[in-house]
Amino acid sequence: ETGVTQTPRHLVMGMTNKKSLKCEQHLGHNAMYWYKQSAKKPLELMFVYSLEERVENNSVPSRFSPECPNSSHLFLHLHTLQPEDSALYLCASSQGGAIGGVYNEQFFGPGTRLTVL
Amino acid sequence: RKEVEQDPGPFNVPEGATVAFNCTYSNSASQSFFWYRQDCRKEPKLLMSVYSSGNEDGRFTAQLNRASQYISLLIRDSKLSDSATYLCVVNMDDGGSQGNLIFGKGTKLSVKP
Numbered sequence: 499e500t501g502v503t504q505t506p507r508h509l510v511m512g513m514t515n516k517k518s519l520k521c522e523q524h525l526g527h528n529a530m531y532w533y534k535q536s537a538k539k540p541l542e543l544m545f546v547y548s549l550e551e552r553v554e555n556n557s558v559p560s561r562f563s564p565e566c567p568n569s570s571h572l573f574l575h576l577h578t579l580q581p582e583d584s585a586l587y588l589c590a591s592s593q594g595g596a597i598g599g600v601y602n603e604q605f606f607g608p609g610t611r612l613t614v615l
Numbered sequence: 616r617k618e619v620e621q622d623p624g625p626f627n628v629p630e631g632a633t634v635a636f637n638c639t640y641s642n643s644a645s646q647s648f649f650w651y652r653q654d655c656r657k658e659p660k661l662l663m664s665v666y667s668s669g670n671e672d673g674r675f676t677a678q679l680n681r682a683s684q685y686i687s688l689l690i691r692d693s694k695l696s697d698s699a700t701y702l703c704v705v706n707m708d709d710g711g712s713q714g715n716l717i718f719g720k721g722t723k724l725s726v727k728p
Contacts, residue, residue, distance in 0.1 A: 538720075539720065540619070540702075540717075540718045540719055540720045540721070541659070541702075541718040543715055543716070543717075546715075554715065556715075588658055588659075603649060603661045603664065604661075604716060605661075606658035606659050606660065607658060608657065608658050609658050
């Protein structure tokens with residue numbers, strides 16, 4: 499496979515369930531990201547990992563827990579979610595951070611469409 | 616003031632039309648600018664980076680005006696396949712090694728036959 503893959507593509511869960519989203523990138527990048535996209539809202543950055551270390555956590559509730567075991571894989575563990583957490587969750591990767599103040603483009607996976615009942 | 620603001624849209628244009636999208640950003644220290652395209656229920660994909668001198672890729676032209684903190688995207692000879700949401704993306708340099716990319720809400724374009 500090439501690019502950025504995400505599984506599952508669709509997920510329906512109850513508020514008491516625990517589930518995990520998986521992202522894998524085959525581009526040799528060293529930075530990975532989780533975004534949330536809700537209807538009528540811009541993409542919201544949730545977490546950033548660079549060289550497998552979390553470098554950004556944008557005030558995300560603790561019911562979302564990321565994990566980055568290596569530079570190619572990223573997980574988002576979900577537990578006791580709320581209906582308002584229903585959204586498209588997008589994973590992205592890029593090569594490095596800023597080089598001379600210029601940031602490289604991010605490549606996105608197809609997303610997981612999450613519905614919390 | 617919102618960090619990245621775009622034309623509200625939607626833009627409904629006939630095939631062959633020229634259409635322009637505008638975007639303003641709030642952080643004067645931003646140095647990286649992009650236009651992404653997002654098709655319905657799909658992930659965003661990079662359309663083009665925006666360089667200080669302006670750049671062109673086929674029917675698409677991007678311009679940057681740092682003084683006004685303004686970015687534009689011009690699409691000439693619109694095709695049906697150009698129908699999508701166009702996202703303006705700017706980095707917010709916080710001085711760290713991994714700056715955030717901030718996305719605008721997007722402008723929806725619909726090209727009609």
